[in-house]
Amino acid sequence: MTSISHRAGTRKRSAAAVAIPILMWGYAAIVLAPLLLVVLNSFRTTREIFADPIGLPTSLSFESYTTAWNEASFSQYFVNSLTITVASVVLATGTAVFAAYALGRYKFRGSTLLSIFFLSGLLLPFRLAIMPLFLLLENLGLIDSRIGLILVYAATGVPFSVFILSAYFRQLPSELTEAARIDGAGEFKIFGRVMLPLVRPALATVAVFQFVPLWNDFFFPLVLLRSTDKWTLPVGMTRFFGEFQADWSTLFAGILITLLPLVILFLVATKQIIAGLTAGIGKM
Amino acid sequence: MAVTTPSTERQVRPKPGKGVGRTAPPWKTLALFLAPAFLLYAIFMVFPLAQALFFSLFEWKGTARGGFVGLHNFGELFGRFPLNEQLPRDLLHNTIFFIGTMAIQVSLGLLFAVLLQGNRFGKQFLRTTYVLPFMISPLVVGYVWSLILNPTFGPVNTTLKAIGLDALARPWLGDPTTAFPVVILVNVWFWLGFPLLLFAAGLAAIPEDYAEAASIDGAGPWQTFRHVTMPLLTPVFGTVAILTFIRAFNVFGLVWALGGVDGGPAGATDVLGLLFYRTAFRGGVDAFGVASALAVVMFAIIFGISMLARWWFSRLEEGLT
Numbered sequence: 263m264t265s266i267s268h269r270a271g272t273r274k275r276s277a278a279a280v281a282i283p284i285l286m287w288g289y290a291a292i293v294l295a296p297l298l299l300v301v302l303n304s305f306r307t308t309r310e311i312f313a314d315p316i317g318l319p320t321s322l323s324f325e326s327y328t329t330a331w332n333e334a335s336f337s338q339y340f341v342n343s344l345t346i347t348v349a350s351v352v353l354a355t356g357t358a359v360f361a362a363y364a365l366g367r368y369k370f371r372g373s374t375l376l377s378i379f380f381l382s383g384l385l386l387p388f389r390l391a392i393m394p395l396f397l398l399l400e401n402l403g404l405i406d407s408r409i410g411l412i413l414v415y416a417a418t419g420v421p422f423s424v425f426i427l428s429a430y431f432r433q434l435p436s437e438l439t440e441a442a443r444i445d446g447a448g449e450f451k452i453f454g455r456v457m458l459p460l461v462r463p464a465l466a467t468v469a470v471f472q473f474v475p476l477w478n479d480f481f482f483p484l485v486l487l488r489s490t491d492k493w494t495l496p497v498g499m500t501r502f503f504g505e506f507q508a509d510w511s512t513l514f515a516g517i518l519i520t521l522l523p524l525v526i527l528f529l530v531a532t533k534q535i536i537a538g539l540t541a542g543i544g545k546m
Numbered sequence: 547m548a549v550t551t552p553s554t555e556r557q558v559r560p561k562p563g564k565g566v567g568r569t570a571p572p573w574k575t576l577a578l579f580l581a582p583a584f585l586l587y588a589i590f591m592v593f594p595l596a597q598a599l600f601f602s603l604f605e606w607k608g609t610a611r612g613g614f615v616g617l618h619n620f621g622e623l624f625g626r627f628p629l630n631e632q633l634p635r636d637l638l639h640n641t642i643f644f645i646g647t648m649a650i651q652v653s654l655g656l657l658f659a660v661l662l663q664g665n666r667f668g669k670q671f672l673r674t675t676y677v678l679p680f681m682i683s684p685l686v687v688g689y690v691w692s693l694i695l696n697p698t699f700g701p702v703n704t705t706l707k708a709i710g711l712d713a714l715a716r717p718w719l720g721d722p723t724t725a726f727p728v729v730i731l732v733n734v735w736f737w738l739g740f741p742l743l744l745f746a747a748g749l750a751a752i753p754e755d756y757a758e759a760a761s762i763d764g765a766g767p768w769q770t771f772r773h774v775t776m777p778l779l780t781p782v783f784g785t786v787a788i789l790t791f792i793r794a795f796n797v798f799g800l801v802w803a804l805g806g807v808d809g810g811p812a813g814a815t816d817v818l819g820l821l822f823y824r825t826a827f828r829g830g831v832d833a834f835g836v837a838s839a840l841a842v843v844m845f846a847i848i849f850g851i852s853m854l855a856r857w858w859f860s861r862l863e864e865g866l867t
Contacts, residue, residue: 282661287668289658290675293735296690297678299701315701353586361583370570376580383587386595387796387848389819390841393826393834394597395590397609417590420583449571453579478683480799485827496685496799503689503803513693517686524681532674535681539740540747 300521304514311510326515334506336519338491339498342408344523346483346494347476349412354419355469359461362424363453366431367439377428383421389481396485406488414482419472426541430464431457470531471538477524495520598845602838607831619839622832629825629836636809636818637847639726643817644794646730647737652786654734655741656779660771662742663749673746677739684736688803691732695719719804722814729804729815736800737793741786748782749775777866784859788852795848798823818844 303311304326305319330336365377395414396405404410434457442452480496487493490501499520506512528535570576602619605612623629662673679687694700697717706715718728752775760770798819801809807824809816822844826837 282665283667286658286661286665286672289654290672293675293679296694296735299694300690312699315699315704357582357586360579364576364579368570368576370573370576373570376584379592380583380587383591385792385849385852386591387792387845388591388595389796389798390822390845391591391594391598393838393841394594394601398590398594400609413586414590417586420587420591424583449575449579474681478686478799480683480685480802481823485823496683499685499689500802510693510699513689517690520686521682524683525678528678528681529674536677536743539677539680539743 300514300517304511304518306511308509308511311514326509326511327519329509329512330502330516330519334502334512334516335490335493335498336495336502336516339493339495340519342492343477343494346408346412346415347473350415350419350476351469351472353412353416354472355423355465357416358420358423358468359427359458359465360453361420362427363431363457365424366428367457380421380424383418384425388418392481392485399486405486406492408487408492411483411486414486415476415479419476422472422538423468426468426538427461427464430461434460466531467534467537467541470527470534473527474524474535595845598838598841601834602842604835605832606834606838609834615835619832619835620843622836623839623843626836629821632813632816632821633840633843635813636816636821639809639815639817640795640797642726643730643733643797644791646727647733647794648787648790650730650734651738651741651790652783655738655786656745658738659742659745659749662746673743676742679736680739682736683799684797685799685803687732687736688800691735692719692804695728719815720811722811725805725811725814729801732804733797733800737790741790744782744786745779748779752778780863780866781859784855784862787859788855791855792848792852795819795844 299316302317302319303315305322305324306317307323307325310317310320361380365373365380399405399407399410399414402410404413438456438460439452442456447455478496479494480500483494483497484500487497490498493501499516502516503513506516601611603614603616605615605618623633658676662669665672682690695702695718697703697715697720702718703715706712716724719725756774756778757770760774765773796819797817801815801817801820805811805815807820807828809820818840822837822840825840826833829836
């Protein structure tokens with residue numbers, strides 16, 4: 263009796279040993295297939311794609327890339343996306359690191375309230391503020407301006423940066439700062455010379471993690487930017503898909519230009535991005 | 547005084563390894579540290595968000611604010627055609643979008659997280675692959691799938707035709723009956739990596755001796771999973787549910803790319819995000835007032851329900867410990 267049930271157990275286990283990898287690699291294939299299709303079809307001509315949507319490129323043609331880059335203004339969109347995203351990340355992280363230091367290292371009157379004020383931003387649906395924001399930027403002369411968009415983006419990045427960095431500052435030992443204090447260092451010197459070098463890993467997490475949603479955002483530039491020469495990649499993409507409707511080869515090249523920087527960033531900084539994605543767990 | 551005394555005591559006897567609670571520097575120094583982030587965040591985010599409520603109570607002519615009109619804009623929002631039909635319909639769409647996404651991504655996400663934990667070969671590669679779509683812009687995800695699902699030249703239909711399943715080939719995004727379910731499935735492809743990561747982190751945090759203790763007590767793998775692992779994952783379920791809810795009610799670019807700004811075909815894929823955009827920027831002369839009213843309603847739903855859910859999940863957690 264026992265030997266039979268034991269054997270049944272082994273059979274069950276070996277069935278699982280076959281089924282599980284099929285399931286896991288099968289789903290990986292479902293994830294990768296559309297992306298692979300984008301890469302392969304960007305090197306094929308539109309005629310080839312229409313004749314057979316799934317197929318390998320017969321020759322390596324970069325024509326679709328030059329068309330997307332030059333004629334469809336992707337060079338302009340790309341530069342805009344890059345400058346706007348980098349400037350926003352620098353501004354958000356650069357201001358948040360100071361606030362996070364004060365909130366993470368000290369308890370003072372109102373510090374809890376301030377922490378809640380910053381943290382609430384993790385849950386607020388900011389797009390709903392678009393109309394007051396639109397009028398505010400109009401009054402400041404910052405509609406259709408990359409600077410206006412950078413300020414808005416930086417503001418959306420502040421809550422997450424403060425959240426991660428203040429938690430990181432809180433964990434740091436105080437021996438080093440005490441030693442510096444005894445040597446007569448002021449608050450800014452302690453911050454700059456002692457604490458800032460110690461939070462570098464958290465700064466990397468925060469910066470990399472903010473890059474992704476800003477690079478991908480479509481809503482704010484759609485409303486706040488008008489001139490096509492200021493557009494970022496996602497907004498440019500809407501025009502591109504109308505104009506190049508019949509030129510699939512170029513469409514695939516444009517898609518690849520848009521998502522390649524993020525794929526590279528993700529592969530290079532997997533650790534930081536996964537840390538950022540899982541940071542909210544249990545603290546929500 | 548009452549505030550400073552205890553912290554001075556703490557400076558005399560500092561907690562080992564912790565610098566928190568020490569006497570704060572003078573308020574001028576603190577203000578210098580806090581002001582830039584505070585001002586940036588307050589001026590460009592919090593203040594405009596609060597203003598939206600205020601805006602909804604006034605008459606608007608373009609971007610010029612008129613007199614106080616009370617709840618008139620809310621009356622327009624719920625009573626004027628076609629808003630009075632689109633708003634309930636889109637509310638239902640967002641709800642279905644949330645429930646559909648949640649059902650698939652929680653079951654699949656948890657399944658893959660569990661399998662990934664037990665898997666040795668290719669663990670890193672698989673995890674990276676599953677999360678990869680989550681890095682792509684929603685708009686780009688939508689455009690990629692609109693090409694794949696194209697009725698004539700898309701690989702889905704041509705493959706179905708090539709293997710003799712012509713009857714199944716259809717204009718997936720052009721047919722009102724299939725369009726919205728397809729949008730949900732595309733969204734699952736896009737998001738699945740995120741709940742998976744959260745579940746994986748939750749599973750990794752459970753000490754191994756719990757499962758060992760359960761198996762010594764005679765529990766099988768399923769019983770251990772059901773009665774030991776699942777309850778310990780309650781906070782993760784809470785986080786996943788709340789974040790999915792917020793994202794589901796904010797969905798915009800994905801649907802824009804798949805169904806256009808009107809959520810086509812025939813409004814089958816229309817959602818609140820698109821309705822809000824159309825009301826605010828493609829509406830009539832009083833658009834700002836009516837759209838502000840819609841913003842207030844959406845804010846109440848998104849923020850209110852996510853707060854309620856947080857409270858409910860934290861009670862659930864307390865009940866377990």
